[in-house]
Amino acid sequence: MSDLPTLPVTFRPGHTRVILLTAGVVMFLVISAIALLLEQLGPGDRLTFIITGAVIFWVLAQLARVKVIADDSGVTVVNIVSRRRLAWAEILRVNLRPGDPWVFLDLSDGTSLPALGIQPGIARQRAVADARTLRALAEAHSGPSALPHEPRS
Structure with a gap:
């Protein structure tokens, strides 16, 4: 892409x-x-x-301080009191459904990780665009996966 x-x-x-x-x-x-x-x-x-x-x-x-940092080797999710480093292969799905307070990452270990760095609260269109970009990056770096449809605005 x-x-x-x-x-x-x-x-x-x-x-x-x-x-x-x-x-x-x-x-x-x-x-x-x-x-x-x-x-x-x-x-x-x-x-x-x-x-x-x-x-x-x-x-x-x-x-x-919340943010999501994507680089060549993976993603770092910085939430309010935690920081977690993920390899691209660990991210199965990037979700931002209508009504979600922030993006959720479905992980290969069967858990879901909230990524508070992308939240539609005040700037919804920006959050939707960021979620789409993160989804595209995840697809590009870990190959085709079962990522859901585009988030709706």
Whole structure:
């Protein structure tokens, strides 16, 4: 297939990432400003506010780190708290059905792995295009397989 992207290629939910990181920064700054502006707070209370803001930012940054990286030897799926490396031959099917929150990879060991790096939440057309591209890459690198029909938009 000639329209395959040059590898390596990274799929990630760009709009969602921007929103999460922006919200994290804003929340950290607002909570820290409140901690510094409230005169009745002692140093320990101020520190607790700032640490709380930092924890909220960290949680949102973890949510924003999701991605799927495809290269010549396989795929790396980075989800919220996990990272998994797959050889192309391990991926039997790439699924993004209507209503799915993200892509699911059906694997040769009989399990299914969610790939949160491709999710139709805010940018549905982009997610559908990314799912089709990942499906085409999987077909090209592991030969013909039982991949399902194209995801519907």
